[in-house]
Amino acid sequence: MDESKIEKHTIAVLVDNEPGVLARVIGLFSGRGYNIESLTVAEVNNADHLSRITLVTSGTRMIIEQIKAQLSRLVPVHRVHDLTDEGPSVERELALVKVAGTGEKRIEALRLADIFKATVLDATLTSFVFELTGTTEQVDDFVGLMAQLGLVEASRTGVVAMSKGASGF
Amino acid sequence: MPEQKLTGAQIIIKALKDQGVDTIFGYPGGAVLPIYDALFQQNDLRHILVRHEQAAVHAAEGYARSTGKVGCVLVTSGPGATNAVTGLLDALCDSIPLVCVSGQVPTHLIGNDAFQEADTTGITRPCTKHNYLVKDVNNLARIMHEAFYVARSGRPGPVLIDVPKDVQFADGIYVPPTEVKHKTYRPQVKPEIARVEEAIELIASAKRPVFYTGGGVINAGPMAAKLLTQFVKTTGFPITSTLMGLGAFPASDAQWLGMLGMHGTYEANLAMYNCDVMINIGARFDDRVTGKLSEFAPGSKKIHVDIDPSSINKNVVVDIPIVGDCGAVLEAMLTMWKARQKRADQAALKDWWKQIEGWRARNCLNYNRTESVIKPQYALERLREALRGKDHYITTEVGQHQMWAAQFLPFDQPNRWMTSGGLGTMGYGLPAAIGAQIAHPEAIVVDVSGEASFLMNMQEIGTAVQYRAPVKVFILNNQYMGMVRQWQELLHGSRFSQSYSEALPDFVKLAEAWGCVGLRATNVAEVDEVIEKMLAVTDRPCIVDIAVDPKENCFPMIPGGKAHNEILLGPEDTPSSATPEDGMVLV
Numbered sequence: 002m003d004e005s006k007i008e009k010h011t012i013a014v015l016v017d018n019e020p021g022v023l024a025r026v027i028g029l030f031s032g033r034g035y036n037i038e039s040l041t042v043a044e045v046n047n048a049d050h051l052s053r054i055t056l057v058t059s060g061t062r063m064i065i066e067q068i069k070a071q072l073s074r075l076v077p078v079h080r081v082h083d084l085t086d087e088g089p090s091v092e093r094e095l096a097l098v099k100v101a102g103t104g105e106k107r108i109e110a111l112r113l114a115d116i117f118k119a120t121v122l123d124a125t126l127t128s129f130v131f132e133l134t135g136t137t138e139q140v141d142d143f144v145g146l147m148a149q150l151g152l153v154e155a156s157r158t159g160v161v162a163m164s165k166g167a168s169g170f
Numbered sequence: 171m172p173e174q175k176l177t178g179a180q181i182i183i184k185a186l187k188d189q190g191v192d193t194i195f196g197y198p199g200g201a202v203l204p205i206y207d208a209l210f211q212q213n214d215l216r217h218i219l220v221r222h223e224q225a226a227v228h229a230a231e232g233y234a235r236s237t238g239k240v241g242c243v244l245v246t247s248g249p250g251a252t253n254a255v256t257g258l259l260d261a262l263c264d265s266i267p268l269v270c271v272s273g274q275v276p277t278h279l280i281g282n283d284a285f286q287e288a289d290t291t292g293i294t295r296p297c298t299k300h301n302y303l304v305k306d307v308n309n310l311a312r313i314m315h316e317a318f319y320v321a322r323s324g325r326p327g328p329v330l331i332d333v334p335k336d337v338q339f340a341d342g343i344y345v346p347p348t349e350v351k352h353k354t355y356r357p358q359v360k361p362e363i364a365r366v367e368e369a370i371e372l373i374a375s376a377k378r379p380v381f382y383t384g385g386g387v388i389n390a391g392p393m394a395a396k397l398l399t400q401f402v403k404t405t406g407f408p409i410t411s412t413l414m415g416l417g418a419f420p421a422s423d424a425q426w427l428g429m430l431g432m433h434g435t436y437e438a439n440l441a442m443y444n445c446d447v448m449i450n451i452g453a454r455f456d457d458r459v460t461g462k463l464s465e466f467a468p469g470s471k472k473i474h475v476d477i478d479p480s481s482i483n484k485n486v487v488v489d490i491p492i493v494g495d496c497g498a499v500l501e502a503m504l505t506m507w508k509a510r511q512k513r514a515d516q517a518a519l520k521d522w523w524k525q526i527e528g529w530r531a532r533n534c535l536n537y538n539r540t541e542s543v544i545k546p547q548y549a550l551e552r553l554r555e556a557l558r559g560k561d562h563y564i565t566t567e568v569g570q571h572q573m574w575a576a577q578f579l580p581f582d583q584p585n586r587w588m589t590s591g592g593l594g595t596m597g598y599g600l601p602a603a604i605g606a607q608i609a610h611p612e613a614i615v616v617d618v619s620g621e622a623s624f625l626m627n628m629q630e631i632g633t634a635v636q637y638r639a640p641v642k643v644f645i646l647n648n649q650y651m652g653m654v655r656q657w658q659e660l661l662h663g664s665r666f667s668q669s670y671s672e673a674l675p676d677f678v679k680l681a682e683a684w685g686c687v688g689l690r691a692t693n694v695a696e697v698d699e700v701i702e703k704m705l706a707v708t709d710r711p712c713i714v715d716i717a718v719d720p721k722e723n724c725f726p727m728i729p730g731g732k733a734h735n736e737i738l739l740g741p742e743d744t745p746s747s748a749t750p751e752d753g754m755v756l757v
Contacts, residue, residue, distance in 0.1 A: 017354065020303070025295060032296050063483065070480035076300040076320055076355045 009038070009059040010085040011092060011162045012069065013170055017077040018044050018052040025075055026054060035068055036060060039094075039159030051079065055161050082170040084162050092162040096140045101128040102151030110150045117143050128153070178307045178338040179208040182271060185314035187214055188347050191242050193233065193608060194218070195226040199246020200286060201273030204338035218608055218637060221629040223250050225601035227257020227328075228627070231266045232605030235588045236563055238391055240321050241605070243270040248286030251332075252293065256595060258328045259297035263592025264414060265389055267326035269317050270298075276336040277305055290332045299327030305334070307342030315347040324357025325478040326389055357477060361494035366502045369449075369473045369490050370512060373503075376447035377518035378525075379407045382430065382459075385414030385591070386452020386476060387496045388584045394497030395419070395584040398451065401504045406519060408526055410438035412453050414591045417581030427526070428535075431459040432728050433573040436534035436737060437526055439726070442467055443734040444525070450474045452496040455486040456592070465733035475499045534726050534739055535577055541694050546571060546646045546718040549697055550578040553616070553644065556701045562614040563606045565589065567599035567623030570652035570724045575618040597626030600643060604630060607639040614642070614705065621647040621715075622671050631684050634711040642704050643713045645677060648720045656723045661730075681713035690715045 016022045023042055030037050038057040045053045058068060065083070072081045084090040098119075100110045107127075114121065114131050117139065123130035133143050137160060144155050164170050176184065182205055186194065195218045198206045209217050220226040223245045230241030241261075245254050251272040261268045275284040291303045300320050302313050310333065317329040373379065381402055387394050395418040402409050402425055409419050410430040419426060428435030430442055442448065448470050453459070455474075460466040463485060474481075474488040475496055482491040492499055506512075537547045557579075564579055565588040566572040572589060581587050588606060590598040603617035624645055634641050654669040681688030687707045691700040697716065704712050727738045 021291060021295070024292070028295055063487070067480060067484055070482075070484075074324075074478065074480050076352075079354045 005061055007059055007061060008065060008085075009057065010065050010083055011055065011057050011090070011160060012072070013082045013084055013162060014054040014056070014072055015045075015079040015170075016052050016054060016075075017079070018050040019077060022052070022077045023054070025077065026056075026072070029071055029075065030058075030068075033071065035064065041159040041161055055159070057160050080170065082164075084164060084170070087164060087169065089165040090162050091165060092136060092160050093134055094137050094140050094158055094160050095132070095134045096144065096155055096157045097122065098131045098133065098144060098147055098155045099128065099153040100131065100147050100151045101153050103127055106150045110147060113143070113146055113150075119143065174344045175341055176344050177204065177208070178304075178310055178333065178340050178342055179204040181307070181310050181342055181344050182314060182333065182338070183208050183212060183215060184344055185311055185347070186242060189315065189318045190239070192216060194242040194244050195220055195229045195233070195605065196244030197221075197223050197226055197246065197250060199248075199250045199273060201247035201250075201275060201335050202244060202271075202338070204335065205244065205271070205273070205333075217244070218604075218633065220601065220633050222627065223253035224257050224597065225604075225627050225630045225633070227254050227261065227268065227270065228595070228598050228601035229605035229608070229630075229633075230268050230270075231257065231261055231264075231598075232565060232588050232602030233609045234266050234268060234605075235388070235602075236585050236606040237609045238585060240267040240269055240318055243268060245270065246273045246286070247275055247290065248288045250286075251288055251290040255294060255297055256593075258294055258330065260590055260593040260595045260598065261328040262297055262299060264590065265326050265385060266328065267321040268328040269314075269321050270328060270330045272330060272332050273338070274303070274332045274334040277334045278336070280334065290330070294330045297328075298330045301330040301332065303332045303334075304337055307337045307340040310337065310342055311345040315345070316352065318347075319352060320355060323355065325386075325481075358479075358493050359477070359495040359498055361475075361492045361499045361502055363502070365490060365492045366499065366506060369492060370503060370506050370510070372447055372471055372473060372490060373405065373449060373507075374512040374514055376407075376514055378445045378522045379405070379447040379449065379514065379519075380427075380441045380445040381407055381409035381449045381451065382411075382442065382453055383409065383415045383418055383451045384412040384453025387415055387418040388452075390452065390496035392584055394495075394500060397497060397500035397504055401500055401507070404504065404507065405514060407449075407514070408441055408523070410434070410441065412456065412459055412591070413576055413589060415453060416576060416587045417584040420582035421580035422582055429576050431456075432461070433577065433724055433726060434459075435577070436532050436726055436739060437529040439728065439734040439737050440529045441526055445470050448472045450476075450488070451500065452476065454481045455484070457485070460485065461728045462731055462733045467734075532739065537722070543719045544691065544694055544697060544716060546574050546648065546722055547578060548694065549644075549646060549691075549716045549718060550574055550618070552697050552701055553618075554579055556698075556705060557614065557616075560614055562586065562616060563588070563603070563610065564616050564618060565599045565602040565606060566618045567620050568594045568596045568653075569620045569623060570648075570656065570722075571618055571620045571646040573653075573724045574646075579618075596623040599623060600627050600641070601630045601633075603641040603643075604634050604637075604639050607634070607641050608637060611639075615640075616642045616644050619643055619645045620652060621645050621649065621674055621677075622651045628680075631681070631686060631711055631713070635684050635686060638709060639711065640708050641711050642707070643711065644704070645713065645715050646718050647674075647677070647715050648718045648722070649674070650720055653724070659723065677713050677715035681711070684711075686710050687712040688715070689713070690717070692717045
C-alpha cells in the first residue's frame with residue numbers, strides 16, 4: 002500500500018442535533034489541519050433529534066483512518082461511515098445557476114439546460130435561473146459551460162451520498 | 171424516589187455530592203454567586219479558594235491524579251473561564267478526569283457583549299473532552315451526571331459545564347445519578363479475545379522483547395499497575411515507561427530500565443531501538459519518545475494496547491492493535507499466558523539481558539560531582555535518600571528540573587508522581603502539589619521546581635497557608651530557564667535570548683512574608699541539613715532555594731529529529747551531524 006497516495010473519501014456522520022455539534026466537527030478538521038472539500042448537514046430524524054453530516058475529505062490512508070477515529074470519539078457522534086470504503090454508493094449535488102444574456106447565447110444556454118435535464122426555476126426575457134441535480138462532475142461541466150454563456154452566479158449544496166442496496170448507510 | 175425541586179445552584183451542589191465529590195477548587199465571581207451562596211449553606215462539600223483560576227484547575231489535576239477520582243473546579247464567567255483554559259488543555263493533553271463548572275451571563279444576555287461574557291463553550295471546545303451549555307434548568311442534573319460519566323469513561327479528560335446565572339437561580343427538578351446509559355459514547359473496555367491471543371503468541375516468540383508503558387496504566391487504576399507488575403515479573407522481560415507512566419511498575423525492581431525518550435536512559439532507549447517485539451501498554455508513541463519516526467524501533471513488531479482507538483496507528487503503524495482498558499487487557503493477557511503455560515525463549519532472553527546490562531554499565535545518569543557548586547542531580551539524590559521509606563508525593567514544574575526529577579526520583583507505586591507532560595505547563599507544580607496535599611493531608615508532598623516556573627503561580631502559597639497544606643517547594647535555582655538555555659546552547663549558537671532569570675526575589679524572605687518557612691542552600695555542605703529541616707515542617711508550606719550550577723545540561727538527550735541510537739550522553743558527546751531542519755522545527 003502506497004502510504005503517501007492521496008485519496009478522496011465521502012464520509013457520512015450521524016450526530017445529535019444539538020447546538021455546537023457542527024462547530025465541533027469543523028473545529029476538529031481545522032484544529033488538526035484536515036481538509037474539507039465539501040460539507041452538508043441537515044436533520045434527518047426529528048423524533049430522535051439526529052442530523053446527518055456528509056463531508057468529502059482527502060488525505061493519505063493513515064490520515065483518513067485518523068479522521069474517522071477522531072470523529073467517532075466526539076461525544077455527540079452516533080455513527081461514522083466511510084461510503085467510499087464501504088461499497089457501492091450514489092452521490093448527488095444540487096446547483097442553482099443564474100445566466101443572463103440575449104440572442105444566440107440565450108438560446109444555447111436553454112438548449113444545454115435541456116440536454117443536462119436542468120429545470121428552469123425562473124425566466125425573464127434576459128435571464129434564467131436553472132436548477133441542476135447530478136454528480137459533481139456533471140454540475141462542474143454545466144457551470145463551466147454556462148460560464149461562457151453569461152453566468153452571473155452559482156450556488157451549490159455540496160455532496161449528499163447514500164449506500165446502494167436495502168441496508169447500510 | 172420522588173423528584174425534588176431545587177434551584178439550579180442547589181442542583182449543582184447535590185449532583186456533585188451524589189457523584190462522590192467532597193472537594194472543589196475555585197474562585198468566585200458575579201456569574202457564580204448563586205452557587206457560592208448554596209455552598210455557604212451546606213457543610214458536606216469543601217471549597218478550596220485559590221488565588222488564580224488556572225491554579226484551581228491544576229490543583230484539581232493534582233487531586234485527581236493522586237487519588238484516581240474526578241477533580242472538580244468552579245469558576246466564574248468571562249475571565250474566570252478563560253483563566254482556566256490553560257489548565258483544561260493541560261488535563262486534556264494528559265488525560266486527567268475533571269469536571270469544571272463555569273458561570274455564564276443570563277441566557278437572555280448571551281451574545282450581547284454583556285459584562286464578563288465570553289463564548290466559553292466556543293473557546294473551550296478544542297481544549298476539553300466535551301462541554302455543555304445548560305439553557306434549561308431541568309436538564310442541569312442530567313448534564314452534571316453525564317459530565318462525570320464522560321470525564322471518567324474511556325480515555326479520561328476534562329469536561330466543562332457552562333451554567334448561565336438565571337439557570338442557577340431558576341427552580342428545576344433534580345434527577346439522581348441512575349446508571350447513565352449514554353446514547354452515543356460507550357467506549358470499548360474489554361478487548362477482543364482474538365487480538366489478545368495474537369499478542370500472547372507474539373510475546374511468547376520474542377527474542378528481544380521490551381514493555382513500553384504509559385499514563386494509560388495509571389488511568390486504569392492501581393489494579394492495572396499490579397497486573398502489569400505481575401505480567402512483567404512472570405515473563406521476565408525488561409520494562410520502560412514514559413514520563414506519564416512512572417510508578418506503574420516499581421522502579422526498585424531489577425527489570426526496570428528507567429524512563430525512555432528524549433531525556434530517558436541509555437539502556438531504555440537502546441532496548442527500544444534494538445527490540446524485536448515492543449509491547450505498548452497505555453502509551454501513545456509521543457514525539458518525545460519516538461524521536462525520528464522513520465528510524466523508530468526498526469525491524470520490530472509492535473503490540474499497542476490503548477482505550478482510545480484514535481491513538482492507534484496515529485504516528486506509528488502497529489502490528490497488533492488492542493482497543494481496551496489497560497487493566498482489562500492485562501488481566502486477559504495474564505490469564506491466557508498462565509493458562510497456556512507460555513514461556514519465552516529463555517536462552518535468547520538471557521542474551522538480551524546481557525546486552526542490556528552492557529548498556530546499563532555506561533551509567534548514563536552519571537554527572538560530574540563537585541564540591542565547589544551544588545549540582546541539581548546531587549540535590550535530587552539527597553532528596554531521594556531523605557525520602558526513602560517514607561510515603562511521598564512529587565509534583566514538578568517544567569524544564570530541566572522536571573527531567574532530572576524523572577531520572578533521579580524512583581517510584582514504586584502509581585499515583586505518587588504528578589507532572590505536566592503533554593502540554594508542559596510551567597506553573598503546574600505548586601497548585602498540583604496543593605491539590606495532592608488537600609487529598610492527603612498527612613502525607614509528604616514535594617513540588618520539585620525551577621525558579622522561573624515557581625514565579626508563574628507563586629501566589630498559590632497563600633492558598634497553601636490558608637488551608638494549612640504543608641507543601642514543600644524544592645526550587646533548583648539555576649538562574650535560567652534551564653531547558654530553553656540548553657536548547658539555545660545546542661541549536662542557537664549559545665545565544666541566550668530572554669532565558670536569564672533577572673530580578674529574582676529573595677525566596678526565603680518571600681516565604682517569610684507569607685508566614686512560611688524559607689530555607690536556602692548555597693553550598694554542597696548545606697544540602698542535607700536544609701532537606702532535613704524542610705521535611706520537619708508539618709504545619710505550613712516551606713520554600714527551599716537551592717542554588718545549583720547554572721551551566722549544567724540535562725543528559726542523556728536525543729536531539730530533535732534524531733533516532734534513539736543517536737543519543738548524546740554528556741557534554742563531550744557532540745551530535746554526529748548538524749540537526750536536520752525537521753529536527754530544528756521540533757519544539
